[in-house]
Amino acid sequence: xxxxxxxxxxxxxxxxxxxxxxxxxxxxxxxxxxxxxxxxxxxxxxxxxxxxxxxxxxxxxxxxxxxxxxxxxxxxxxxxxxxxxxxxxxxxxxxxxxxxxxxxxxxxxxxxxxxxxxxxxxxxxxxxxxxxxxxxxxx
Numbered sequence: 001x002x003x004x005x006x007x008x009x010x011x012x013x014x015x016x017x018x019x020x021x022x023x024x025x026x027x028x029x030x031x032x033x034x035x036x037x038x039x040x041x042x043x044x045x046x047x048x049x050x051x052x053x054x055x056x057x058x059x060x061x062x063x064x065x066x067x068x069x070x071x072x073x074x075x076x077x078x079x080x081x082x083x084x085x086x087x088x089x090x091x092x093x094x095x096x097x098x099x100x101x102x103x104x105x106x107x108x109x110x111x112x113x114x115x116x117x118x119x120x121x122x123x124x125x126x127x128x129x130x131x132x133x134x135x136x137x138x139x
Contacts, residue, residue: 028048028139030045030046030047030048031045031046031048031136032044032045032046033045033134035130035131035132035134037093037125037128037129037130038092038093038128039092040061040062040091040092040093040130041061041062041063042059042060042061042130042131043058043059043060043063044057044058044059044121044123044131044134045057045058045060046119046136054070054071054072055070055071056068056069056070056071057069057071057074057107057119057121059103059123059130059131061091061093061125061130062091064091066079066103067079067103069107071107071119074106074107074119074121075106075107075108075109076105076106077103077104077105077106077123078102078103078104079102079103079104080100080101080102081094081100081101081102081103082099082100083095083098083099083100083101093125093126093128093130094125094126096126096127096128098126101125101126102124102125102126103123103124103125103130104123104124105121105122105123105124105131106121106122106123107119107120107121107136108120108121110135116138117137117138118135118136118137118138119135119136120133120134120135121133121134121135121136122134
């Protein structure tokens with residue numbers, strides 16, 4: 001086995017071990033909702049944790065993971081990207097005519113009778129709202 005193959009195998013095993021706890025603790029299948037914004041498919045998902053475990057929220061653009069957030073840190077998020085000069089591979093939604101672009105928003109809890117019953121998610125990518133009023137209800 002070559003050095004490169006050993007490194008690749010080692011990386012794959014490490015990724016498997018890192019992600020297995022998230023998969024193993026899932027109480028139910030992911031809940032995902034998609035929206036198309038300016039020819040970009042944006043997918044927002046809730047990966048529910050097992051009882052008394054954290055949930056995970058993800059946002060993808062054209063099947064590329066932008067962010068994965070644990071529920072405790074999903075309420076208010078802001079990411080900023082400075083567009084490099086010259087040729088570069090950029091997400092189409094990053095190219096809005098400015099030197100930098102921001103993704104901001106979050107998933108805020110909704111409560112009823114003192115218990116969290118849902119999260120309402122909204123995210124903006126520059127001037128475009130990429131996740132609009134996506135609501136995940138808890139059972």
